[in-house]
Amino acid sequence: MKRVFGQYKALLFAVCTLPIYAVASPLTINLPAETIVLRPSDLPGYVVAQQKCGICHSADYIEYQPPGFNQKQWTGLARKMKESYGAPLSESDVGLVGEYLAATYSGKPAVESKPAIKAIEVASNTVDKPAVVDVKTLLDQNACLGCHAIDRKVVGPAYHDVAMHYKGNAQAISQVIDHISHGGSGRWGEIPMPPFPGLQPAELKQLADFVLAQ
Template sequence: MKFLTSLLCAAQVCLMTLADAAPLSITLPPETAAFKPSSLPGYPLAQQKCSICHSADYINFQPPGMSLAQWTAEAGKMQHVYGAPISDQDVSVIGAYLAATYGSAKASDADVQAASNPPVEQPPTVSVAKVASALLKDNACLSCHAIDHKVVGPAYHDVAAKYANDPQALARVMSSIQHGGSGKWGDVPMPPFAQLGPDDLKSLATFIMSQ
């Protein structure tokens, strides 16, 4: 019993000593690996994006002689499987650099050049009708107008017909929406929509004139 008590006391002393000890600090050696230089645009992009997740040494772990398709697939895996912060265009550009610098491709190859200089990604085009539909809803335009019949105000089809041959039609309709008015289509006044900007006014006027 006396031995057991002594053993427990010794264990408590060890635990207290560990608790008071400073946390273990580990210093990693500085990064020495670097991506092989290249004139291809994928070189600075790889330095910027790939280094976020891993060392340049990771490239050397891949099988030698990989093709453009294989290196591009490897870059795509980083994007889709591991969540690397790169776009589809980045995958193409980086894949071309890796294939020409570490694989079997050459920087002068036509497919490497094409992959290194993809077309600039354009934002999706939003149709005037879609923009106008949202504006009509947000501003309650369809409470007083309809496409093909009179409600409180004229049908948009009739407005388009009235201004069909007027070279200033778009500007006139935009002004009517912005400033409102009365007397053109009856005695009920149209309230002004002064809060709408030029782009919104143009979208609505273009939509009305297309009816």
């Protein structure tokens, strides 16, 4: 009995002398307020954009797009959001949003209230012939490096692996251009690559040349 009681006392002492750790208070993070909103318009697409585009992204995303986009390109971007990312847009909404964005953003510089956006210059004086920018800018503007890296697989294949796959293929440039423009799945796995209908032919060739040079 004494032995059992002694063991109990030893256990009780060990428990009572365990260090007591203070519980950390919750961490609070205060994000800065939004400084950019959709540019106002009397077009019905403005209302649609207010109701549905902000579900997935802020107005900053629109300001980051090339100001040389024409209505076809803006409509293609809205359709990509619908078909590739599940944006709650009807086909009618896609057309209205494309019309609104073309009328309100095409050929006009980005809003001046965000330093990162100031770096995006007006690509051209006309909306149909945007200037060709450098490859790094194209990669950044289209979030290419969010899914790809030069020498390792991320979501999609490494650019080096793509270049090796097409080595010696006389149709490599045209095929890679087509894959970038139209997207698709099954070539490198089940995760689909979204289409990029807003890219100009010269920009598509720049990107394809860059990939195949790795």
